[in-house]
Every structure is written in C-alpha cells, then in structure tokens.
Amino acid sequence: MDQQALMRSLNWFYSLEVEQVDLYRTQAQAATDIYLQQVLTRVAAIEQEHVINLEAEIRRRGATPTRLGAVIAPLLGMAAGTVLNWTNTRIVLWADITLEEKAMADYKRLILKVAEKPLFDLLWDHLIDEDLHTAWFSNKLKELDRVARRS
Numbered sequence: 001m002d003q004q005a006l007m008r009s010l011n012w013f014y015s016l017e018v019e020q021v022d023l024y025r026t027q028a029q030a031a032t033d034i035y036l037q038q039v040l041t042r043v044a045a046i047e048q049e050h051v052i053n054l055e056a057e058i059r060r061r062g063a064t065p066t067r068l069g070a071v072i073a074p075l076l077g078m079a080a081g082t083v084l085n086w087t088n089t090r091i092v093l094w095a096d097i098t099l100e101e102k103a104m105a106d107y108k109r110l111i112l113k114v115a116e117k118p119l120f121d122l123l124w125d126h127l128i129d130e131d132l133h134t135a136w137f138s139n140k141l142k143e144l145d146r147v148a149r150r151s
C-alpha cells in the first residue's frame with residue numbers, strides 16, 4: 001500500500017472516530033435510559049482514545065491529522081447536518097450499529113494491507129473495540145424486540 005493511500009485511509013478513520021465521539025456524547029445527553037446513557041458515555045471515551053491513537057500514528061508519519069468533511073451522515077444515508085431523534089433508542093442503536101459495522105469492515109480491510117507494527121496492533125485494538133460496541137448495541141436491540149413482543 002502506498003503512503004498516500006495509507007494516509008488517506010488513516011485520515012478517514014480519524015474523521016470517523018472524531019465524529020463518533022461527538023455523536024455518542026450527543027446521544028448520551030438525549031438518552032432516557034440511564035444504562036444506555038452510561039454505555040454511550042463510556043463508548044465515546046473509547047472512541048476518543050481511538051482519535052488519540054490515530055492522531056499519534058498520523059503525526060509519527062510526519063503528517064497532520066485532517067478531517068475529510070462529513071463522514072457519518074452519508075454512511076447513515078442522510079444529508080450532512082440532518083438531526084435524527086436521539087431520544088428514540090431504536091434509532092440510536094440502528095445508527096450506531098451501522099457505523100460500527102462500517103468501521104469494522106474498514107479496519108479489517110486495512111489490516112489485510114498493513115503488516116508493520118505498531119500500526120497493525122493499533123488496527124486490531126480498534127477493530128476489537130468496535131466489535132464489542134456492536135455486540136452490546138445489537139444485544140440491546142434484541143432485548144427491546146423481546147420486550148415489545150411480550151407486551
């Protein structure tokens with residue numbers, strides 16, 4: 001993989017992670033379920049660690065972290081600046097699962113192209129974190145479905 005393509009990829013992840021920190025904090029504020037609120041706050045803190053890791057990796061390569069414009073909105077099929085109803089837990093979970101799955105797919109793709117450490121380990125760490133986030137969000141969604149079926 002050439003350096004230019006790698007830098008573009010790292011900046012894409014950097015942009016996504018920065019937006020996720022913001023989004024999860026916003027969703028935490030809107031959440032009516034206290035457990036969901038705590039999870040989103042904790043997940044936002046983990047995404048913030050991802051931002052810091054990516055910043056360090058980009059700087060280590062002699063570049064400056066650069067945001068690539070709106071990343072999340074198009075992934076959710078929305079125009080930039082669209083605000084969804086984050087008090088609706090299902091919408092939160094749908095959006096977050098969509099983003100985490102996209103992040104996982106892209107981390108996996110990049111892992112296949114990068115053999116050198118420490119970047120290889122960083123990508124694996126982030127992939128596993130996103131996998132755990134997806135698992136919690138998906139499980140919560142299933143739980144909502146079970147409760148809805150009973151009532």
Ligand SMILES: [Fe+2]
Nearest residue numbers: 017047050126
């Ligand atoms: Fe992340």
Ligand SMILES: [Fe+2]
Nearest residue numbers: 100129130133
């Ligand atoms: Fe995540």
